[in-house]
């Protein structure tokens with residue numbers, strides 16, 4: 717069977733994270749395995765820095781990237797995406813009672829992961845906010861709890877996970893769905909020119925959506 721080498725950045729539950737046995741788990745991993753099963757392929761997952769995922773894909777170190785990655789026009793200049801497999805949006809989080817709304821973040825420090833759409837959105841659209849880049853969202857949340865930054869900006873499903881774990885944090889403002897950054901959905905990235913793999917992923921996605929497998933995996937990771 718064909719082996720498909722996936723790369724991800726696994727500090728992003730529920731999409732991907734490393735468990736106590738050092739195994740990469742999460743919604744993306746379960747979905748990838750279901751797709752690979754459809755495709756009669758074997759999936760492997762490697763964990764590395766988020767901002768290195770697209771460069772590594774281009775260098776052929778991997779065949780695909782699945783990392784809670786938004787399909788954006790800018791990334792589409794560098795890679796091919798599958799059809800969207802998850803509808804996405806973004807949300808700010810802060811210490812409970814400390815930040816009234818997004819406007820109150822003017823001049824304040826907000827943490828994001830390096831290379832993400834969150835970082836790009838803040839620098840492009842909210843230049844009054846001081847963007848503080850982190851290698852992982854875990855480190856951003858630590859600094860938020862320590863008061864070194866005022867807020868963190870991340871994907872809604874991931875923010876909801878942080879809220880569950882940290883009762884002293886609260887969401888700030890509404891979900892952000894600006895199409896250029898978050899509104900198109902998450903996709904699996906493959907190299908430009910590898911439309912063969914892109915089409916296989918798309919066909920497998922249709923299949924797992926139609927037969928209920930997608931729904932089962934979705935409910936496992938996103939039930940409220």
Ligand SMILES: NC(=[NH2+])NCCC[C@H](N)C(=O)O
Pocket residue numbers: 724725726727728731732766783784785786787829831832833834871
């Ligand atoms: N595995 C991760 N750390 N993913 C971060 C993804 C953040 C955002 N959805 C993006 O596409 O840029």
